[in-house]
Amino acid sequence: MLILTCPCCGVTGEETEFHGGGEAHLKRFGPGSTDEAFHDYLFSKVNPKGVHLERWRHNNGCGKWFHAARDTVTLEIYGTYPAQTTEPPQSVKDAITAKRPGWSWREFA
Amino acid sequence: MSTRLANGGRLLDRGRKVDFTFNGKRLRGYAGDTIASALLANDQMLVGRSFKYHRPRGVVASGAEEPNGLVGMGTGADFEPNQRVTTTELFDGLTCTSQNHWPSLDFDVGAINTKLARFLFAGFYYKMFIHPRPFWKHVYEPIIRKSAGLGKAPDQRDTDTYEHFYAFCDVLVIGGGIAGLQAARSAAATGAKVMLIEQTAHWGGRAPVDGGTVGGQPVDKFVDDLVAELSAMDNVTMRNRTMGAGVYDHGYALGYERVGDHQPAAKGPRHRLWRIRAAQIVTATGAIERPLSFAGNDIPGVMLASAVRDYVVDYGVSIGDRTVVVTNNDDAYRTAITLKKNGLDVPAILDARVPTQDSPLMAEAKSLGIRVLMGHGISSVQGVKRVTGVGVCSQAGEGAVLEEIACDVVAMSGGWSPVVHLWSHCGGKLIWDETTAAFRPDVDKAPTGAKGEAFVTPAGAANGALSLGDVLSDATTAGASAAKAAGHSGGDVTAPEAEQIDEAPMAQVWMMPHGAGIKKRQKAWLDYQNDVKVSDIQLAAQEGYESVEHAKRYTTLGMATDQGKLSNINGLAILSDALGQPIPQTGTTTFRPPYTPISMASITGEARDERFMPIRQTPMYQWHVDNGAFFEPVGQWRRPYTYQKPGESIEQSVSREVKATRASLGMLDASTLGKLVVTGKDAGKFLDMLYTNMMSTLKPGHCRYGLMCGENGFLIDDGVVARIDDNTFLCHTTTGGAESIHGHMEEWLQTEWWDWEVYVANLTEQYAQIAVVGPQARATLEKLTGDDISGDALPFMAWKDITLAGIQARAYRISFSGELSYEIAVKASEGRALWDALLAAGQTANITPYGTEALHIMRAEKGFIMMGDETDGTVIPQDLGLHWAISKKKEDYIGKRAQARSHVTDPRRWQLVGLETVDGGVLPDGAYATAEGKNANGQRETQGRVTSTYHSPTLERGIAMGLVLNGPDRMGEVLEFPRLDGTIMRAKIVDPVFFDKDGEKQNV
């Protein structure tokens, strides 16, 4: 039973206040994109053993979507940040690097 | 025989006698007794039968680790199987019965299995019953299953109440023995918020039984003072009868409080499940004594040495007159000494060790006149339902009997294992401690929490500290360091000085005697409840079941209700020996919650009966209830399926509603439909992305039917969109879609198009909505309003604000039935008033409230699709002939790209058509149209399926819609639909609009 801190309202709450939304920072591919790109957008998930940048919604709370950097093996939360961004903020990257030197996740490190 | 002593029993209130029954026999104990102590006080040693061989079983322990003493307790709605006698407090009127025997505990036919034991060795069933094949299903398995289980299944509904509680603290200390108390004190001194929970009704654990002094005072005085001190602290909560059931991720712990078990007549919940979120957790869970493996160690009267001592000191119960103590460590001497001091006979202590000099406890035992035989053990125990004696042998040999000693109790001790369960639940690692021959927490590999921090600290015996002084000093440190990790420091509690009694090192004795032959190993029990013996583990190893998990599962070791609390370490030591590898290399099986079983009802908490799940109610719900509604669940709502009148069948009722609506006037509570308001400069652009059709061109005052797909291209929802003003739209969704489509919109707005100026609000519950449907709809509404709602003023697919029966309302001229129809939305708090007003106004027009089934039939008669019927998550709008609702002008909408994939554009996709049965009957729901031949897997080829099918009361025949291969091009063709009874129904492909094809009825 995780605890997460919503970066939008500041509440630290238990998992049941939140709803997981899968991998974060997916780039949307629409009409005109290749089959490959569209397939990867919808289905190719990184599914790492380790750092995972992912989406959450504070659905039993402020209702906002946000992102979390979470470890899928230890369940450590390295940081949470608002969803209106295309990559994690430096502070979160630094927090991950401090714990997991050499980590990478998609194009981020 | 076992009996109550004249004196003693520190937990008893001898002034309060308590009556109870066991197997119908009326017995008496005292307040403070457990069922176990009271049974033993009444010479009831035999308490049950083992699982596999139906061996007689007596109480072996005094706490949570007890594998044998399980009874059925209570009667009727209060009955509960498998109650552990050692942890159940006695109360007046308690009734209990022993389990797993027939016809009686004393004479059990199943005990024949013990004669067959040599054939029922580990894994025998994997090798048996293979031939002939039908015999397994019809003969063998039914017999095996009949013999399964321990207690009886309850057969009545539980009438007790249960609840949850959410608690938050800095430091949770699990275990209220001296380690837990001291750790709590040490943590609390820092100002940290501390919660201390203890599974029994008493504080101090077993320290008061073991004795010794702390700070110069007897340990029980120390405990009393400490409890008083902690109770007075504002930042400390103490909770007894509350077991730490499990430790979960991020500092979540479960506390299982047995509020009412000991006082069943009291008001309040029976159990309370605490969901505790702690920054840090201290596991002060103590240690459990291990049995020794010798032949006949399962005969009633063979008990843990510490338990024998507990029964004397805590409950004033003597297990027997003559107790032989057998041990590999000093602690068991305390039992011998206690017995002797209480005037009971200890004919001998058989100590497997050969020490070079006497430890203080050995010396004390000898000084009391107890005969101590060093280097000796038990060759075998004599007796059937009760110990009658032991054969003494040399530990080093093969078990030749040197002497026989008559006795009625054997008190055994194989050393102590720290209780590491709660440490391990969430990933804490263990290390093997060679000196105590036990696994203890590897404090460098603790479970880690949300920030990666270690969040569990073991304390006292649970951390491998066994002497009083070591326990207190370890607990002091543990409490302070947990508090510090939780952000509180200072405090400075120093560990109190405890009397130090030097003990001689224990010896690792896993088999007694060391060279025991197969006959003895086949009688040396490891798991008492599941009947697993030393020979079984050895057989598993011999057959290659070498992993500890394989051996466990092959033999069922540790899989009984005690989850191997007594047997696991002994079993894996035997396994390691058989494999010729050190114990740590074998490792342990996984510790899983709960620590001891917890009631299912406590997990359920309040969520039972009417609170099982929310039932969402519209403002008119009570009217529906009062007027015979037959409900159907739709999401969390309950909607009237139909309003049955006395004497009507469901079908007749539905038919009446349809006919009345088509003939004159019907009305429907449509309040559950989703109503999402979308506003902002970019609202039109946003809806163009969400819907397949163009919404931005809709004029204020008008409505448009729209389709929504997911990014995968498949239909997810539909509904009518009304444009309120330039910047504002009201989107109707399906009942099930209200929350999900609202979430869908927010998701896209927040995570993809966050720079668009759009806000969305879910106003579903703000409005009650009533559909007024039928030829008399307008005339009836006109009775209630002065506003112009004529066809010109309020045409089809428009909306208008009006006053109706004095209530502000918005009327949408939309139709899902093909009739002249208005959907009237009013504030929810006025919904019932409007409903009543409409009923009154419509009386002359025979206004007929109708339910969801009539709604469905009427829409099917008109060929309107229904989400969830015509769609199933794999259907695209193009399949349903809804090309007109897909904008060709838009570059993009959610799902557009997906609809360009090869399978989605495949012309062979099945398409929507109407189906008219040749004989006028009703096609079965879900029927498939067959095609010629079979596929590569031998399955019949198909060419279509029924998506909706009804008897149409209007047309008085069966109508259906379906998806059919090339369907729209095959009008008039007849397809075959096999029914489940094997007969075939034939149906003609027709246009899906069965009724009023030109829409004359709705456009008046």
Next chain:
Amino acid sequence: MSNSVSALNGASATGFATVRDMGLQGMITVRGDLSATAVKQALASALGGEMPGAGHINPSDSGHTAWMSPDELMVLVPYASADAKLAEITDGMGDTHHMAVNVSDARCMFAVSGDDALVREALAKLMPVDLSSAAFKPGQFRRSRMAQVPAAVWMAGPGEARIVCFRSVAQYVFDLLKGATAPGSEVRYMA
């Protein structure tokens, strides 16, 4: 107005604390950029009082204003004045991007009253939130869940909790609270 009925029409139950449907309550959802000057001004003039910060509820001239999310407030006013107040807010906002809607009928408000610690304990049986007096003070506003439905809670004063939930689940929430305050089920954890 005379036709208007709250979800449970003022139902109440008394155990170790009293649970009461507070009847019709005006509520307006306002969404907008709460940090934008135009929005702040419009709200200040329409509502009065200090705008609440994150996780708080403040008194206003005619009720309360609660912080719902970074771009959403809930305005509590008397039921009868909700539409007028809504119009006032809308006028004040002018062309500023915002949304203001009357949601009075979509929700239900409950009071749980009694001994402060016992009131908090009753709620703590149902909500996964630290509701101890040290952690949850009057003025704080918490959106979370109550058993299986979303709910918001605040302490109107000592021993006075307020709960807002959706109207359709009012009966469920009432039943939950009634059960949580059943005599004999006092937890005595916060007391």
Next chain:
Amino acid sequence: MKRYSAFAVAREALRNNTGWERAWASPEPRKKYDVIIVGAGGHGLATAYYLGKNFGITNVAVLEKGWLGGGNTGRNTTIIRSNYLQDASAAIYEKARSLYEGLSQDLNYNIMFSPRGVMMLAQTQGEVRGFERTAHANMLQGVKTEFIGPERVKQLVPIININGPRYPVLGAIWQARAGTARHDAVAWGYARACSDMGMHIIQKCEVTGIEQSGGKVTGVNTTRGSIGCDKLGVVVAGHSGHVADMAGFRLPIESVSLQALVSEPIKPCMDVVVMANTVHGYMSQSDKGEMVIGGGTDGYNNYTQRGAFHHIEETVRALVETFPMVARLKMLRQWGGIVDVTGDRSPILSKTPVENMFVNCGWGTGGFKAIPGSGWGFAELMAKGHSPLTEAFGLNRFYEGRFIDESVAAGVAH
């Protein structure tokens, strides 16, 4: 291999079981095999078995990083059924179910297949229609199921509450020849049979890399050294994404935790398996008497083999509502496993971008019931390059939008 039989049991009992051989050997790895299967769970072992039995390919190694059968094979709730809606699913699950019927004899190891019947309750009108659709589909697929009414449900399961106020039971789809089996025994039985064919089952051997040359697989690196192969089958469930990553491609799967629990054992009270999808709970009674209860998955990627407790709560309250007597039982043990879930929640049995490397994964919450069929089809795919059983389950379907979606029948893929 010495055969198991009642006679053998009696003979050995009389000589204190000294004659039993190892069930499977513990060999040192060779330099190279014709086929390497990664993962000695049920699916991997079954694949190896049918490679040998059906295609005579016996120079096979099955590599296992832990102990055989230690993943989801040994953690699931042992339900076996084949009443699936879609043709491709029904084909492979029915193949599996029919193989299960004779598996004890085939393997000479009693896997205790118990065809006690499985029912899936319909508790909404939508579910009724969905299951009627499934029943019709099953009839044409050659899967024997029937749709039964509430009275028959009550007759088959006397402890059920068919009149619950929230979700009364409206009917059920009933597959009388479905049931359960002893999960560990399935892995052990296959392992013993594979070992008997000369195959190598190598435990505690973790694959750390995939060796390729010219786009073709040539072997694997392991914690016990490099081992060559002509063909490679990866059958590692929740860890599939991890192994695919080693080979340089990504799979459309995510790994999540799935939980289950058992009660203390009680005397027999429920003779069939009951699944209640609307309220998310399913239950059967084991041959030991425990009520075996399956729960839900976490909503996020997770490799811990633990899960959040609130899923246990949801499951238990559903079962207490459906079977009121459960209230007074006690939870003995809860656990979790890592399941790999695909985009359409149906499995992947497929070739991969790397030539001669095949994957069998994505069984999600429903893999145990498929083991023999999965092994049969996957062995055929590996041996011949195609199999009618696996045809629809290729990776290409996600590109084409050709999903095998079982949730459409309101059922869930448990």
